[in-house]
Amino acid sequence: MPQWETVIGLEIHTQLATESKIFSASSTQFGAEPNTQASLVDLGMPGVLPVLNKRAVEMAVRFARAIDAELAPYSVFARKNYFYPDLPKGYQISQYELPIVGQGEVEVVLDDGAIKKIGVTRAHLEEDAGKSLHEDTQLGGGMSGIDLNRAGTPLLEIVSEPDMRSAKEAVTYARKIHQIVTYIGICDGNMQEGSFRCDANVSVRPLGQKKLGTRAELKNINSFRFLEKAINYEIERQIDLIEDGGAVVQETRLYDADKDETRSMRSKEEANDYRYFPDPDLLPVELSDVWVDDIIASMPELPDARRSRFQTQYGLSAYDADILTASRIQADYFEMVADQCGDAKLAANWVMGELAAALNKASLEIKDAPVDAQALARLLSRIKDNTISGKLAKQVFEAMWAGEGGADEVIESKGLKQVTDAGALEGWVNEVMVANPEQVENYRQAEPEKRAKMIGFFVGQVMKRSKGKANPQQVNALFRSRLEEAS
Amino acid sequence: MRLTHDDVEKIANLAQLTAQPQEIESLQRDLSNILDLVGEMDKVDTTDVAPMAHPLSMRQRLRVDAATEKDQRDSYQRIAPDTAKGLYLVPKVVE
Numbered sequence: 001m002p003q004w005e006t007v008i009g010l011e012i013h014t015q016l017a018t019e020s021k022i023f024s025a026s027s028t029q030f031g032a033e034p035n036t037q038a039s040l041v042d043l044g045m046p047g048v049l050p051v052l053n054k055r056a057v058e059m060a061v062r063f064a065r066a067i068d069a070e071l072a073p074y075s076v077f078a079r080k081n082y083f084y085p086d087l088p089k090g091y092q093i094s095q096y097e098l099p100i101v102g103q104g105e106v107e108v109v110l111d112d113g114a115i116k117k118i119g120v121t122r123a124h125l126e127e128d129a130g131k132s133l134h135e136d137t138q139l140g141g142g143m144s145g146i147d148l149n150r151a152g153t154p155l156l157e158i159v160s161e162p163d164m165r166s167a168k169e170a171v172t173y174a175r176k177i178h179q180i181v182t183y184i185g186i187c188d189g190n191m192q193e194g195s196f197r198c199d200a201n202v203s204v205r206p207l208g209q210k211k212l213g214t215r216a217e218l219k220n221i222n223s224f225r226f227l228e229k230a231i232n233y234e235i236e237r238q239i240d241l242i243e244d245g246g247a248v249v250q251e252t253r254l255y256d257a258d259k260d261e262t263r264s265m266r267s268k269e270e271a272n273d274y275r276y277f278p279d280p281d282l283l284p285v286e287l288s289d290v291w292v293d294d295i296i297a298s299m300p301e302l303p304d305a306r307r308s309r310f311q312t313q314y315g316l317s318a319y320d321a322d323i324l325t326a327s328r329i330q331a332d333y334f335e336m337v338a339d340q341c342g343d344a345k346l347a348a349n350w351v352m353g354e355l356a357a358a359l360n361k362a363s364l365e366i367k368d369a370p371v372d373a374q375a376l377a378r379l380l381s382r383i384k385d386n387t388i389s390g391k392l393a394k395q396v397f398e399a400m401w402a403g404e405g406g407a408d409e410v411i412e413s414k415g416l417k418q419v420t421d422a423g424a425l426e427g428w429v430n431e432v433m434v435a436n437p438e439q440v441e442n443y444r445q446a447e448p449e450k451r452a453k454m455i456g457f458f459v460g461q462v463m464k465r466s467k468g469k470a471n472p473q474q475v476n477a478l479f480r481s482r483l484e485e486a487s
Numbered sequence: 488m489r490l491t492h493d494d495v496e497k498i499a500n501l502a503q504l505t506a507q508p509q510e511i512e513s514l515q516r517d518l519s520n521i522l523d524l525v526g527e528m529d530k531v532d533t534t535d536v537a538p539m540a541h542p543l544s545m546r547q548r549l550r551v552d553a554a555t556e557k558d559q560r561d562s563y564q565r566i567a568p569d570t571a572k573g574l575y576l577v578p579k580v581v582e
Contacts, residue, residue, distance in 0.1 A: 020554040027554035034573035036558040043563060055552035076540040083503050085577040090503075098540070134579065138572070145574030273501060278540045283547040 002206035009162035022154035023050030038148035044088030059186035069104025086130035099124035119161030128153040167231035230255035314344035340377035379407035
């Protein structure tokens with residue numbers, strides 16, 4: 001048996017985060033009552049004309065810039081002809097020969113830390129189709145229901161080169177594209193709602209063979225986990241098929257997450273069967289240099305750039321910088337906390353530690369965190385200025401999370417303010433020394449290098465008596481001088 | 488270029504048109520003639536000519552991104568053959 005090599009290319013459909021549709025002024029908001037956001041243009045009525053949404057074009061320009069791709073100064077819309085009830089015009093307006101975004105690439109970091117470049121063949125603007133509902137039995141026998149709210153939602157279809165060699169690589173690439181489109185604010189990235197959809201072209205070939213094997217296109221994948229599973233299932237299916245003497249057929253296959261398998265959907269029509277031709281309803285799109293420069297100037301910092309800046313500006317490790325820049329909202333959150341409390345390392349520890357744990361426990365996204373960046377920054381400032389200890393800060397955080405108020409409020413109402421008054425501290429130190437004569441004696445007998453460890457016991461006793469409020473550094477210093485005194 | 492009987496049937500099928508058996512031969516002839524005309528044009532040397540995407544030498548006008556369309560579902564659905572629960576109904580289609 002030969003060794004098999006897997007070849008994967010992805011087509012990612014990203015719904016652009018515009019307010020209105022690509023060719024009409026209907027809202028693109030998700031979840032409305034069926035067909036309440038379907039205008040005459042979206043319904044494909046005769047005599048209407050599509051008018052291109054400027055914002056959708058700007059978003060395509062942003063993406064081109066983000067992946068360092070060629071930007072077509074002149075691009076053309078084409079009709080892709082096929083019949084399906086959720087496509088009322090009988091054609092989808094898309095781009096074919098002259099897409100707006102040309103060849104580009106993204107860098108992904110693989111599991112072993114190696115960096116791999118994945119080519120992006122092109123990205124083009126097009127309209128989404130509506131939705132068909134086949135399952136609803138209340139619609140009467142033999143009928144399908146059509147909801148055209150989604151019809152005409154702007155999509156940027158991002159087509160990769162067949163550069164990926166495993167399901168893991170494909171997922172890493174898809175996550176990277178997801179990170180980019182959400183960072184630059186062109187897509188909300190919500191896979192459950194279908195804002196970010198991946199189709200995978202999968203084929204296998206004997207290792208060393210140049211010619212690509214016949215591919216199957218996998219559809220209906222709505223999470224990164226399913227993307228990996230669907231591809232892995234498909235790889236095995238194809239290898240088994242070939243090793244049993246069969247041949248892979250070029251076709252579209254649907255992934256069934258419940259059964260974890262792919263199923264044949266229909267023979268994929270050959271590209272020329274779509275009979276693409278330039279859409280006479282739309283004129284070519286021209287991008288002026290001035291406009292492109294304006295769009296680029298308004299772009300936020302890209303994830304890779306931000307990651308390296310976090311390392312240099314805040315002295316974070318590559319690992320921490322990677323986690324903190326995973327999403328723009330997380331990076332924004334961290335940066336605000338770090339800047340306001342003035343201690344990046346402390347901010348990083350809290351955002352990746354307490355905050356992440358609390359979010360995880362409550363199954364919340366960072367954007368919905370009950371403690372916002374300013375509030376957390378104020379809490380960390382109170383650690384910095386010795387108002388509270390790091391340990392008590394966790395207690396304060398929990399109270400803030402539960403809605404009991406801001407840091408200062410909670411510290412005040414719970415009486416958690418750190419005690420730094422020398423008199424009070426000395427009182428506790430005395431009590432502890434009187435109560436533990438044996439330990440005092442042991443300490444004084446011990447070798448000097450062992451003492452540092454032993455002092456922890458005494459400090460711990462004071463912390464207990466003070467309910468965590470004593471300033472540990474001061475207590476430590478007090479014990480040191482008192483214990484050394486008579487020895 | 489001569490289109491075959493099968494070519495015509497395939498094109499009709501893709502266009503969701505029913506071609507009557509007795510029509511196919513004349514369609515074959517007419518479509519082939521059109522392709523011959525295209526073939527004539529194909530002979531012209533167009534090396535230095537940029538492909539024309541639209542006969543008007545104008546550029547696409549762009550619309551400001553604002554959702555100004557009002558919901559007119561009720562009036563649109565009044566002319567639909569069949570609706571239920573806000574959906575347009577069509578004969579069942581399953582892949």
